[in-house]
Amino acid sequence: MTEKTDVVIIGAGPVGLFAVFELGLLNINCHLVDNLDKVGGQCAELYPEKPIYDIPSRPVVTGQQLTDELIKQINPFKPKFHLNQQVEKIAKTEYGWIVETNIGIKVEAKCIVIAAGAGSFVPRKPPIENIENFENKNVFYAIRDKIIFKDKKLLIAGGGDSALDWTNELSKDSNVTLIHRRKEFRAAPDSVSKMQELETKGKIKFLKGQIKKISKIQDSKIMLEYENDNERSKIEVDYLLPFFGLKMELGPIAEWGLNLHENLIKVDTEKFETSSPSIFAIGDINWYPGKLKLILSGFHESALMAQEVFKYCFPDKKNIFRYTTSSKELQKKLGV
């Protein structure tokens, strides 16, 4: 089934969120797609607790506060979020564009707005030689179906929430060993104490070290070599589950034929439109002479982009500029 809307925004970070507001004021409806499982982009994923000091009128605001308040601000426009998925393909249609995600969700829209920041968050892969040959066979960076691990021997690597949560969860039905470079963990204290309790009871094993080598052995098992204080040891398992956080990469956007400037999307500074008409790019992902990667620049770009998107959505209507402070029509939309 294909859903229909006016605009698909790729990226639900601060700039993508504020674009919903600027478009909403012009009666343009939006769907947002984001690869993370939550809204807020880098603000929510990388630095939710860290202060930002350069948002106008906010002497200090944290990444999470900014996200929460943007969500509140755009709530009147009822945007639809498609989280945990990445836009893989786009195709031109008579109506505009069909956007398809990696889990098969299709949305048709008049315009596409790329607000993808530094790109999609993808798992950080340990630099072990040939690991790619084992991916999705013996090595998984995310868990979709835990049933395949039942009664198997697993090595989970990492010290954050994902590593600890999965260690605790999978220890119920699997033989789990956790490996981490030190005995301290950055995961939530609750998960850490649960893991330590499991270790004391002998339900899981803990190894200190860093994985250095992966190789294949018989019966679809793998051998992992790890190092601790310059000493190498080996462990044989069915599966390796590395959890080393996320990194950002441009991903499929690079394949859409848009003019790029060093991995950033070239736009004009009047409409923030890309080399492909009706595809726009705002925020950290775009480039133009003088570009500054600031949230406030992205907000400005959202407002100007919306003026041009209006023309694609309502070619026969005239867009009359109004202020939210004085326009009853705008205030009605905002429900104030």
Add this chain to the structure above:
Amino acid sequence: MPKLIITDRSGKKSEIEYDCNFTLMETLRDNGFDIEASCGGCCACATCHVYIDEKWTNKLKNMDDDEESMLDQAFDVKNNSRLSCQIDLSEELDGLVIEIAPE
């Protein structure tokens, strides 16, 4: 001006002057060294990982929990690993010897 001695990922050694108003990460980035620093220097990623020459490790301010935790997301972590965005440069560090860690 005080100086840093840097070994890049290809093994090439170079010497650069630094300004004490900036962190080690900023100085490396501004001098064109290949250091990703994707979070921009707020200790929220681990992409500005460097090794500090053993003679200098105890001259730096100790790592805080935040930095130690973030290093969990780096690879090839050693005893002399640091995140360069957390190192404030000062006159006392004149001659500091570092190596940029592998990606």
